[in-house]
Every structure is written in structure tokens, then in C-alpha cells.
Amino acid sequence: MDTENELPSALSGIRVLDLSTVVMGPYAAQILGDLGADVIKVEAPSGDVSRSSFPQLHPGMSALALHVNRNKRSLGLNLKMPEGREAFLKLVETADVVVTNMRPGALQRLRLEHPVLAERNPRLVYCHAQGFRSDSRFADRAAYDEVVQAASGMVYLMQRLTGTPYYVPTILADKLCALTIVYSVLAALAHRLRTGEGQHVEVPMTDTLLTFNLLEHLVGNTFLPAAGPMGYSRTITPMHRASATSDGWACIMPYTPKNIRDFFHAAGRPELAEDERFASTRSLAQHAAELYELIEELAGEKTTAEWEQLCVEYSIPFAPVLTAAEVTQDPYITEGGPLTVEEHPTEGPHRVIQPPVRFSASPSRVRRHCPTIGQHTTEVLTELGYSEDEIARLIAEGAAGGSAQAASP
Template sequence: MTQTNGPLSGMRIIDLTTVIMGPYGTRILADMGADVIKIEGPEGDSFRTYGPFVSAGMGGAILNLHRNKRSLGLDLKDPGGRMAFERLIAQADALVHNLRPAAAKRLGLDWDSIAEINPSLVLCAARGFASDGPYGNKAAYDDLMQAGSGFAALFDQQSGAPRYAPTSWCDKIAGQAIAYSVLGGLIHKVRTGTGQAIEVPMFEVAVDFMLVEHFGAMAFEPAKGPPGFKRQLSLGRKPYRTADGWACILPYSDRNWKDFFAFIGRPELGEEHRYADIGSRVAHIDELYGIVEAEARRFKTSDWMAFCDRCAIPAMPILAFEDIPENEHVVATRMFEIMEHPTEGRYKHLRSPVRFSKTPNTLSRFAPRAGEQTREILEELHLPPEEIDRLVAQARGMRNAPDSVSSPTEEAINPALEKPGS
């Protein structure tokens, strides 16, 4: 194993999750130095089917989603595969899966079964819904959570029809919840030596996320009015067309608005009572957004940025995905590096957004092909050589699984930084 000095270095986490929610959570843990072993069954992770590819199963999303992990090809229904899995559990610090309660029980992945093997293990079950409710065994996907969390209905208030966001945001915030929940479990384990079962239900995570600001008047009992944060529900809250593009222009404080009114040549608006403080501005937010929209077209985006930055008014040009790698701040902070994957060629490595001064996140392993480290991990478990050969041969039947490929050396994963596009 390539050594890291991340804050979770020395921790071993077994990853039995698929698609986005679980793998994103375990990637956060892997970026912090944990030895994350991703177990893939005969079909591999279904998210591997999305291309385009250089090698089948290694799409662009996989290259960053599964970095810093090792992939073990194992059929848990095979007696030998199950034995290897239980030996792995006995040595692990945490296990994350995304199985519904009935399936977890059937596969012996419930807490009672796991605790017999390793009572100090942190067991995190990532699910669609809390298991003690009527939806406990209901199938769950991101669209369902956007529908059930109140998010989709917000658009009904604005445009007369509910809709989904064009991103799997529920999967991703649930992935973050997995990461912080496992961290909490590991702290408890370090302090007490005992493990515990954790449940992370995506539906409840999404509801909690949505109600942070939208609970409002509905939080009181009885409610003091309808839920919803008025400023965010305003139809005027949107990107504004400038003379040559689009921008977010967001005067916020009292000083921001006075400076904005002076810039557009209407300083008298800063003296009006209805715009004097944040409370009165929220009450008249549609009027204010209308003013910003009308005035935005008078100046170029660069002029707006220069003025807003000079006066500390929050502002940002509208960036498309293609623009982000070339943004001056992104380039300066080295958010992207061009890397050379040993089998997939050059790709953009997106660094972890979190930085530790003493235990930095590093790229210690490139994203593996399905089952790539099967032999390596089985040898660490000290299984009989003939059993290792059998399980490796079985894993080789997985989609694009090699016999064994070594992890990159430290020199191989740290080429000189190249600016995107160079």
C-alpha cells in the first residue's frame, strides 16, 4: 500500500457501496488517508457503465470518484469469498454499505452479525429512508429525494410546476453525511474501543438540508405562517444579463446597497426607508432585484466585477463547467492538475477542496479498475495460495478486471503542475 500522512492514515474502511452516494462519502475518507477497500461483485459498480471510456468501466467520473481506493473483486455469495470478506472485516475499522435492511440482514451485514466478527467495527448503513419507518425498504434514487424533500415543490411556487435540479445533490450531501458520521464513529472507537451501528438515510438528510433556512415560520407550533425563505423564492433571484454576458450581482449589506445605488447614478434610493435595512429590504426584495436586473445590462461583466470587488459587494461571473479550469482563482489554487493515469492516460485530477496544514490530503492511488488489487489484498489477509489463485481467477471474470496491477509510485503521481489546456 502506498503510504499517506493524511489524518486517517492507518484506518481501514471497507466500501460496499455503489453509484454516487456511498462512493462519494468513502472518497472523502480516502482523500484523508484511510485505506479504503472497495469491494466489487461480479458485475462491478454499475456507475462504471457510464462513458466515454479509454478502458471499459473507467469513465471520467470514476477517475476522481474512486481515487485513493483499492478495488477487491469478491463474490460474497461464494463461501470462499465470504470467508475472505469476514477476515477483512476482522481487521477493519469501518464498513460502509448501501443495502436496504432486508438485504443487509440476508447477507449478514446487520449489526448483530457484524459484531460477532468485530465488535469494535464502525458499521455505517447508507439508505434511502430510515429503517424504522414505512419507507424503510423502499427503493431510493436522487430524483425521489428531490421530490420528497420539498425541493422540487419550490419550483412550483416560482413557475407553476415542480422540477428537479440537473445534479444529484441529494446523493452528494448524503455522501458528505456518510463521511462525517463515520468520522464520529471512529472517534468513539478510538476513545472507547467499541464500535457501533450508524444509519444515514438520504431522505432525512435531504429534508434536514432543505429546512435549514426554509423552515422559517413553520418551525413554530402552531406555525406563524407558511414555510419558505422569501429572498430565495423571489423570481428576481437569478443571474442577470450584462452588456456582454451573465453575472451574479448580490448587494447584501447596508453599505453594499448604498454603493450600488451610487454606482448606477441613483444615490437617492439609498435614503429610502424601504431599502434602509435588511428587514425592510427583504420585504421589498422583488423591487430590488428588478432594479439590479434592469441596471445590469448597462455595463460589461468585467466592469461589474471590478466595481463589486472594489466595494466588497458579492459578485461572480456565470461560469460554465468548461470555464472553471481556466478561472484565475482555480488556476492559482491548483484545483486541477493534469495527471497521467497508468491505463487511462491524461486526465484532470480534481483535488480535495479541504486542506490540512499538518496532514495534507494527497493522491496516493489512481482510481482502480474493477478488482484491480484483488491479489494484493488477499495476500495481506494471508489466505492459502491456492485459495488466492481461485478467488483471483473468479474476480478476473469481472468487467475489465486485471489479475493485479501495482499502485503508482510517488514519482508517477506527482508530475510537474500543468495549467489546464497546456
């Protein structure tokens, strides 16, 4: 991609080593890359496990991999081999940040814990994300998104809402923790800018999702003694859902007492506009389910387009319920929005999810497509001072490489 004559991004000049797999760490590292960092994805010569998911047009280039590995270079290293590990340590000496989600036991076996890397580079920001706190009895337990949802109370909230302990239908813990990794790394870099010190940053997934859930759901248990039960009533009533219009579905969400008065006037039910149940924030909190029932009852009297016109007129929060396919075709998305079509060198035309944040002076941008496995192995090792013969030997011995090298003549 041509980036000449463009303003530098916020993290230009920062090098990040992405020593992580699946979604959480790679997504966080990708965001840092979107912000301008030189991100080097350090993966086994066989590739990160996410590369094997489906669908995919070519081996190692799954749809998921395309969405979490742009703005990166791929370095294939076998960290279990001394030569591969030493190459990584040389790379650490040039880095500002390492992001990893390896379990503590794996890091110990590879001798890649924070003290080891800090000895080679004291200014390093070492961010380690894992399922549970390192000082807890669960420190080395395996933890995927569903495990974290269960351990953090998210599945219980779904059970309160639906009667069934569903998982949230998105990898919420992974993506939320990725965002937490990003702001934590940025804070550590700001600390280093002031003091010159690197540090170890730990992001426990369960703690992150737990604090996220408790923000509104701790409610009455915030006080001692408790002033009420846990659970934010407005969001865990079964009536908290989209409503059926006469020709589809819509989110019609009058939120404030004024919104509610305007909604009932617009719906032709002025007598409800002065209903004491919805007249104040306090009374509304006690009668939210009844309000949602009335909205659902009235929604079927008009089309989605008619409700949209009324809600826009009265400044009542509204959105039609779009299917996944409709979202990708919606004008808001396609007319300068976050979904664009780009040409990948090996995968051809594909949809790219653009960075959502806009900076006036240091824009984030997609500079590199998702690399093939080990695509930049030779390039990065050359930057570290390895000769052509040394690189060839590392690849021949299996200490470095990847599909890019394997496919080369």
C-alpha cells in the same frame, strides 16, 4: 504516486471498506481516502454499476468512476458465494469502518447486517446509508437522488421558484449525504477512541435532505402557532437569478443594507440608496424581489468587467457567470486550484478533482488513481493470509477476481 517523506494524513492507519455503489457511498469513502484512510473498494468481479456509465475510454473506467474511486484499492468479491462472503468477513476483522448503501433486504439476504459484522469485529463502525429510515414503512424502498429530492420538498421548492417541479440539476442528495456519511463516521471514530466501542450509524437520505432544506425554509413555521408561511422568500422569488450585463451575465449580490446603498451609488442611482424598502434587514426581507428587479434593470448598463471593478471597490459580492467549460479554464481553478491534470496508468492524462480542504499538519492528498476492477484482489487476499493456490482457486470459481485478473495471462 510518490508519497515518501510526506506528512501523514489525518486518517492514516484507519481501514475503510467501501461496500457501496454508484455515487453517495463511493464519494464518501473517497473523501475518507483523501484524508488518509486505507480504503478497500469491495465490488462484484463485474464492477460497481457506476463503472458502466459513459463516457469511458476502457471498460469499467468511466469518468464517473474516476471521480469517486481514487485513493482506493479494488477487491473483486462475489458476496453471494460462501467463499467470497467469508473472505469479506475476514477482511472485516481487520477494518475500522464499513460504508454501505445496500438496501436492508439485500444485506439480510447476504447476511451482512451490522450484528453479523459486529460479532466478527466489535470495534467496527458500520455506516449504512439508505433512502428512508430503517424504522419507517418505506425502509426497503428503492431511492435515487430524484426520489429523495421529491420526498424532501426540494422539488416543491423548485416549483415555487420556476412554476415547474424541476429536479435540481445536480445529484444534490447523493453528494450531501456523502458528506453526512463522512462527518458521521468521523464522530463514531472519535467515540470509539474514547470508549473502545464500535457502533451502527444510519444515514437516511430523505431525512438528511429534509433537514438541509428546512434550515431556512421552515421560517414562520418554526413557531407554534405559525408566525408566517414556509419558504425563505429571498431565495424562492423568480427574480433571484443572475443578471444580464451589457456583454454577458453576472451575479451581483448586494446583501446587507450597506451593500445596497453602495451598489446604488456605484450604479449612478443615489436616490435609491436611501429607499426605505432596502434600509433594514426586516424591510429588505419583504422587498427582496423588488431589489432583484432593480439590480437586473441596472446591470445591463455596464459590462461584466466594469461591474466587477465596481463591486470589488465597494466590497459588494460579485462573480461572473461562467459556463461549465469556462470554469475548468478559469485562472482561479487552474492556478493552484482543485482541478489538476494527472497521468492515469491506463486512462492517460485526465482531470482530477483535488480535495478542497487544506490541512497544515495532516494534509489530504491523492495517493492512488482510481483502480481497475479487482486490481488489488490478489494483493488484499494475500494480506489476509490466503496462499497463491487459494487465491487462484477463488478466482477460477468466480468467488473473487475482476477485470484485472481476467485480463492477466
